[in-house]
Amino acid sequence: MTTMKQDTDARQALQGLEDSRSSVRLRAALAVGTTPDPRCVDKLIERCAIEPEFFVRDTLTWALTRQAVSMTLPALVRELRSERAQARSQALHTLSKIGDRQAWPAITRELLADADDEVARSAWRAAVVLVPDGEEPALAAVLAGQLGRGERQTQLSLSRALVALGEVIVPALRAATTAPDPRVSAHALATQRLLRDPDAGFEFAIEEAKRAVALGRSGQEGQ
Template sequence: MDHHLPAPTDGAHPALSALTHPDKDVRQQGAIALGQLADPRLAPRIADLLWQESDVFVRETLTWVLTRTPAAATKEAAAQLHNPDAEIRLQALHLLSKVADPGSVAVVAQHIDDPDPAVADKARWALARIKDPSVIPLLVDRLGATELTVRDGITATLSQFGAPAVPTVAAALEHQAATVRSHAADVLCFIGAPAAHEATPALTNRLDDDHPDVRLAATLALRELTDHPPARATLHQASINHHDARVRAIARASI
């Protein structure tokens, strides 16, 4: 099959015209050519075709093309975040996660509670890629989510921030809701050593929490900090005389 770029019929760049060809291989070839051009003037049309593209590989190549003109890409993607089509919102957030422009944080953050779970998860992922610490309190406010996918997404996003997230997450260990306290401990467990060393005192306090799930989560988090002498000392003491059998067992296995 001949995959040479077709001649333009409307005065457009031939590579741009190729993006409407019925053969996905021709569209892919056109996308690669456009990436080499990196012309921001073409971004609006490329973005329009990205939202319509059916082939996953061509979509990913078009996403790469747009990242070559980051300012134009950010503008086009941000404009689609209120599109009623969840698939377009998802693709726009995917593009924003690739560009990772700190200037897009405000618009991305609006979608961490998107009614479509995949869109909300992609928004959280985009924030993790951008790594602007200003969104940490916003994410910490959502600790304690009961839906497992949402909970895991928040855990993964906050853990990507590492040390900058630790003070705010550790403060949530004092929250009145046990679900929030246990989730905060889970996040600190994922962050691990050495970034979460400073949370050792707060986690130690949670070993005496009224709720068994919080005690368990705090113990598991401390297990990830055993290179830190205070955490190791806490686990050693817990392994000897803690009243919770699960805490004692994990502490013994950790030291």
């Protein structure tokens, strides 16, 4: 009898994930997470790729973290090869929440430099969580290659990811401060400031860094 009820509950939850009302989809995701069922893993991941509502996506991720890692990890890694940007981004986000370092080999340079800013940001966050001991300097060098990219929010995400790696980022940042592109050098200087003072606001740090770069270039031109 219990098995029949579980089957019925699972079917209802899966149907709820398809409902046009976000409140129903949210309740369905909560139900699946409250009573984990391996039969729901594929549907949860499939829904992550297309779910338009942030709070529902976040609950879908939570529901996936409640499932057996042996079921979720292979499916999420496969999703990283999806052509849909949201599918890649949400899979990366979920892997970072699960935190199992078996997923590390799937965090490729291509994902860390993904053309979609949201995917790249998710990849940076996941990489910092999943990087094995001893691999941090190599990761720092790869992430530093993205300095100067995107708008302010993307730059802040990258700076936070780099700062989370700690002092190993110092050589990569030092090299980037001399980059010919002023966006790269300013971003590197701002990240250095955040490393020294995590409480410093990024807006202040980046504007200060821009002034420093501009003054430095003016001084060079005047020589």
